[in-house]
Amino acid sequence: MATDGDRGSDGDRRTADPARTIAALWGTRPPPRRGPRHTLTTAQVVAAAIAVADGDQDLDLLSMRRVAEALGVGTMSLYTYIASRDELLEVMLDTVYAEAVDELATPGRAEDWREGLRRVADVNWDLALRHPWVLQIFTGRPPLGPHTIAKYELELSVVDGIGLTDVEMDAVVTLVQTHVEGLARRRVEADRTVRRTGLTDEQWWSLVAPPLAEVLDPARFPIGSRVGQAAGQAHQAAHNPEHAYRFGLERLIAGIDALIRSRTTPRRTRR
Structure with a gap:
């Protein structure tokens, strides 16, 4: 996702230096010397970038140039604080x-692991809807910063000691996060469609239903017609991401519960 703002004056793309990135994530890099060109902090640059991304709700529009404009400085000055867009x-x-x-660290009522997983899912769901651009960042390599690691620690603590292996604990957290991300992406795209078309789902359906009824033969697609009508009436939309999110989450929890119970329930011996 490189942009012109990621290139130096010679046109070469600036690539991330892992050691420098770790220093930026953990705040261990010495701040630049103050002067006419060094009036910001790394935190201010990052906060401005987050504000731009939140406003656009589209990471493809984010560039170092856009961030610099928001801060009222030259693009090249940002590279003093952040090495690259990546x-x-x-x-x-x-x-x-x-x-x-x-949110995860806030003390609350005592909860079992099932309620804990629901809380983990809801926190990730709300985060994705507040900052839709996070759904566009996927490199397969999470940022190894203090908050990422603390979040992972808190999420794992929910399923620690319930009968899963360490590898399974990681898999459960990943499974829940993947479920949340998939449905949150559907929700964000649905919202974008409403903004782009100016039509709510109800308004859209009122326009397409009459011409569709003229060409759709329920006898040819009996199951799809029946189920589609029932779901459409229930959701007042072609798809309800929130319902799918909650329904799927409960099925995931039930499956994890069944896995744990299979290891703790004594097997009956045949006579």
Whole structure:
């Protein structure tokens, strides 16, 4: 996702230096010397980038140039604080993960692991809807920052000691997050469609239903017609991401519960 703002004056793309990125994530890199060109902090640059991304709700529009414009500085001055757009994205993601850490770490009523997983899912769901651009960041390599690791620790703690192996604990957290991300992406896309077309789902259906009824023969598609009508009436839309999210989450929890019970329930011996 490189942009012109990621290139130096010679046109070569600036690539992320892992050591420098770790320093940026953990705040261990010495701040630049103050002067006419060094009036910001890395935190201010990252906060401005998050504000731009939140406003656009589309990461493809984010560039170092856009961030510089928001801060009222030259584009090249940002490279004093952040080495590249890729590094900026990692620090942005780790920064907003602090919101999830705060929510997950907030003391609450005693909860079993099932309620804990629902809470983990809801926190990730809300985070994705507040910052839709996080759904566009996927490199297969999470930012190894303090908030990312703290979030992972808190999520794992929910399923620690319930009868899963360490590998299964990681798989369960990943499974829940993948479920949340998939349905949150559907929700975000649905919202974008409403904004782009100016039509709510109800308004859209009122327009397409009459011409569709003229060509659709329920006798040819009896199951699809029956189920589609029932779902459409229930959701007042072609698809309800929130319902799919909650329904799927409960099925995931039931499956994990069945796995644990299979190991703790004594098998009956045949006579």
